[in-house]
Amino acid sequence: MASNSNPKDRILQTASKLFYAQGYNATGINQILEEANVAKASLYTHYGSKDDLGIAYVKAAREDWFNALNSFLEKNSTSMEKLLRCFDFLERNMRLNDYKGCRFINLLAEVSTQNAEMRKEIVDHKSTLRAFFQNLVSDIIEDDKAKANQISDSILLLFEGAIVQSKIHLDVWPVKTAKKTATTLLNTKT
Amino acid sequence: MASNSNPKDRILQTASKLFYAQGYNATGINQILEEANVAKASLYTHYGSKDDLGIAYVKAAREDWFNALNSFLEKNSTSMEKLLRCFDFLERNMRLNDYKGCRFINLLAEVSTQNAEMRKEIVDHKSTLRAFFQNLVSDIIEDDKAKANQISDSILLLFEGAIVQSKIHLDVWPVKTAKKTATTLLNTKT
DNA sequence: AAATAAATAGACCGATTTGTCTATTTCAAA
DNA sequence: TTTGAAATAGACAAATCGGTCTATTTATTT
Numbered sequence A, B: 001m002a003s004n005s006n007p008k009d010r011i012l013q014t015a016s017k018l019f020y021a022q023g024y025n026a027t028g029i030n031q032i033l034e035e036a037n038v039a040k041a042s043l044y045t046h047y048g049s050k051d052d053l054g055i056a057y058v059k060a061a062r063e064d065w066f067n068a069l070n071s072f073l074e075k076n077s078t079s080m081e082k083l084l085r086c087f088d089f090l091e092r093n094m095r096l097n098d099y100k101g102c103r104f105i106n107l108l109a110e111v112s113t114q115n116a117e118m119r120k121e122i123v124d125h126k127s128t129l130r131a132f133f134q135n136l137v138s139d140i141i142e143d144d145k146a147k148a149n150q151i152s153d154s155i156l157l158l159f160e161g162a163i164v165q166s167k168i169h170l171d172v173w174p175v176k177t178a179k180k181t182a183t184t185l186l187n188t189k190t
Numbered sequence C: 001a002a003a004t005a006a007a008t009a010g011a012c013c014g015a016t017t018t019g020t021c022t023a024t025t026t027c028a029a030a
Numbered sequence D: 001t002t003t004g005a006a007a008t009a010g011a012c013a014a015a016t017c018g019g020t021c022t023a024t025t026t027a028t029t030t
Helices: A007-022 A029-036 A040-046 A050-072 A079-096 A103-111 A116-140 A145-169 A173-186 B007-022 B029-036 B040-046 B050-072 B079-096 B103-111 B116-140 B145-169 B173-187
Strands: none
Touching: A007 A029, A007 A040, A007 A050, A007 A103, A029 A040, A029 A050, A050 A079, A050 A103, A050 A116, A079 A116, A079 A145, A079 A173, A103 A116, A103 A145, A103 B103, A103 B145, A116 A145, A116 B145, A145 A173, A145 B103, A145 B116, A145 B145, A145 B173, A173 B145, A173 B173, B007 B029, B007 B040, B007 B050, B007 B103, B029 B040, B029 B050, B050 B079, B050 B103, B050 B116, B079 B116, B079 B145, B079 B173, B103 B116, B103 B145, B116 B145, B145 B173
């Protein structure tokens, strides 16, 4: 782990790496401390417990994710271009992360019944993503609101399905397939 | 847990319930033994270790899942009807399981890097599902093979995306949305 | 330079983890 | 009814878990 920055940040960075790579329950705090080169007391002064660290992790990951997406999208592009470029972003991420999939989906599988606050952050994040797609699609399909929502939610489902299937098959074909059908749906004129 | 059947089956049944409800890593063998009313030695004679029990769990779940699906589909129905009814099956399952989502996706999130054999079973299961959709769609779209595959894979992605989003929002609207768009895709004539 | 805060190493705690082993009991087949 | 397998309860082990605490050292600030 990078030895720059302060202990507090180093803990979060290392936790982020390990929670993603090994899972939340499978990652012990001792491993985090070792790899972050940080004393145990530092974890408990900056974060109160492992669960609180987990919550801080999700919150930071939420911000990081949308920051990365927005900086990947080109400012002066149409809503249609942005929508399709979301799938390019996804493809790049899947490769970059060695097909570990979505941090939030992975975490939800572990803590859905275990930790209500982590669950809430995850749900809020995905609700934000849903609204993000809805906004872009509403720019393209302006006349029929019901149709716009049907298409934007379908794009969301294709997006999420592509994440899961990409993780399963260790390949980007699901992302390419999703992008292609998303294009088809968006070009279906009323 | 049902006290019928033999210890071996009771272990698997209880493990299946707990792994699904709490996750694999969050479930200790002691809890399984208590709820199954079974001695510890019985677990280690019938299954060799917790991981081996986990593998047995996935294998049994694979068989159960497709058995449930096939018995839900009506024998004398068209491929189109069967395809759409898959989403009714999904909706029923999501409700029935209190939106715990997909056993295989949930498990993959935990053991993807941890246990290669469990991963393989999960991947094989999803590959079977993919082929299942491909077969049905190929009955409907016979002329254009590339188009048939594009549509069947898109249905797979909608299906998987609906599972994930349904678990997130504790609602069946993603399944309904997926079914509707799947219908649209299947009705797009060449 | 003195005072204060931040970070350190690491012992320690009780609980829990998977897994082994012994000794006893239940049960079914010969 | 005897024999042998199957199942039982539970002690035990070694490791790890999250978390607390003490004592010391490093930085920062005044």
